[in-house]
Amino acid sequence: MSQAALQKLKERFPDAVTQTYTGKGGDDVALVKKEAIAEVCRFLKEDPDLLFDMAPYITAADYMGSEPRFDLVYQMYSTRKNHRIRLRVGVPESDPVVASVTPVWKGANWYERYCWDMYGIRFEGHPDPRRLYMYEEFVGHPLRKDYSLRGRQPLMPERTVDEPFRGPGPTGG
Amino acid sequence: MSTNSDLDLVPAIATRREDALSGLGKMVSQGLGWARKYSLFQYPFVTACCGMEFMAVAAARYDLDRFGAALPRFSPRQADLLMVVGTINVKQAPILKRVYDSMADPKWVVAFGVCASSGGFYDNYATMQGIDRIIPVDVYIPGCPPRPEQVLDGIIMLQQKIQDQRHQLTEGKQPALPAKG
Numbered sequence: 001m002s003q004a005a006l007q008k009l010k011e012r013f014p015d016a017v018t019q020t021y022t023g024k025g026g027d028d029v030a031l032v033k034k035e036a037i038a039e040v041c042r043f044l045k046e047d048p049d050l051l052f053d054m055a056p057y058i059t060a061a062d063y064m065g066s067e068p069r070f071d072l073v074y075q076m077y078s079t080r081k082n083h084r085i086r087l088r089v090g091v092p093e094s095d096p097v098v099a100s101v102t103p104v105w106k107g108a109n110w111y112e113r114y115c116w117d118m119y120g121i122r123f124e125g126h127p128d129p130r131r132l133y134m135y136e137e138f139v140g141h142p143l144r145k146d147y148s149l150r151g152r153q154p155l156m157p158e159r160t161v162d163e164p165f166r167g168p169g170p171t172g173g
Numbered sequence: 174m175s176t177n178s179d180l181d182l183v184p185a186i187a188t189r190r191e192d193a194l195s196g197l198g199k200m201v202s203q204g205l206g207w208a209r210k211y212s213l214f215q216y217p218f219v220t221a222c223c224g225m226e227f228m229a230v231a232a233a234r235y236d237l238d239r240f241g242a243a244l245p246r247f248s249p250r251q252a253d254l255l256m257v258v259g260t261i262n263v264k265q266a267p268i269l270k271r272v273y274d275s276m277a278d279p280k281w282v283v284a285f286g287v288c289a290s291s292g293g294f295y296d297n298y299a300t301m302q303g304i305d306r307i308i309p310v311d312v313y314i315p316g317c318p319p320r321p322e323q324v325l326d327g328i329i330m331l332q333q334k335i336q337d338q339r340h341q342l343t344e345g346k347q348p349a350l351p352a353k354g
Contacts, residue, residue, distance in 0.1 A: 133299075134264070134299070135263075135264045142297075142298040142299070147298065148298070149296075149297065149298070150296060150297065150298065151298050152263055152298055152299075152300075152301075152302075153263065153298075154263055154266065154301075155263055155264065155266060155267050156266055156267050156270060156307065158306040158307060159305065159306055159307060159308075159309075
C-alpha cells in the first residue's frame, strides 16, 4: 500500500535498510539494521509525507537455529495518510539489546515490555523495563523455543494429586 | 439395578454417612444440612469466558435462585460456596488461595468448567493444572464452557453432598464463657 514510503525510506537510509519486499496481501516490509531502528522510526513518524503516527503492534519471533535468532516486527500505520509499513529487525542472541521506540510512540511501552517478558529482548532507554505478563519471580522467557513447554514455576506449594490421568505437575514433563 | 432418579447414579454423593451419630445429633445434623444446602451464598471467582455461562445460569432463564444459591456475595467472609469460574494461572493461584482461606467454615468449592478442573487445553507454562492443586474441591463441572444444565446438575450434586455430610451446631471446642460477676 505504500511503495512510496518504502522508496523514501530506502533513499533516506541507504545503509540501514538492507532489503525491501512486498509480502503476501500487499504488506510492504523493510528489513532494518538493529542499530538504526530508533532513528528510522523517528523519521517515519515525523516526515511530513509519511506521518506514521501509530504503532499498532510490536512483536517478535524466535527462529532458533538461524542467525540472527530473533526477529522484531514493527507494524506502523498512519491515521492521516492511511498507509502502513512493516519493519523487521534481526536481533542476535548474543546481544539482544535494541534501542527503545517508546520515546517515539508512547503506545510502544507495553509492546516492548511484552517482548522483554516473552523473548528476553531488552530495550535500551525504556522508561519501565519490567515484565508485562509473567510475575517478577519467573525465570526465563517462555516464548523462546528452548523454554520447556510445561516449565511451570509455581508461586506457592501445591497439594499432591495422586490422579495418574492428570498430566504432569509443576515441574513439567 | 433400579434407580429412583438420576442422582442415585452419582457416586460422589455417598461420601460421609452419619451412621455413627446418635439420634439427636443425627436430627440436628440433618436439619443443619437441609438449611445449609438451600442457602448457598456463593463467591464467584470469575476469571475467564466461563463467566458468561455463569451469568446465564444466574440469570432468569436458568435461575439459580430455585436452588437457594441466588445471591453472589462479593466478600469471601460472607460466602460459603466458592465458585471458581475460569482459568487459574500460576500468577493468580496465591489470590485464589487467599480468598479460600478468608472464607468462614463451613465452605465448599465448585470447579466450574474444564480449566478450573484440570487446566483444560492450557497445558503450558502459565496455567495451574486444576485448582485442586491448591485448594480442595467438592464438585467438578466439566465443559468448555459447561451448559447451564450441567451447572444446575453440579449444584444439585453439591446439595446432596452437603445433606449427606455431618453438621454440628458448634465446630470443635466450645468458646469459653465469660465469668459471672
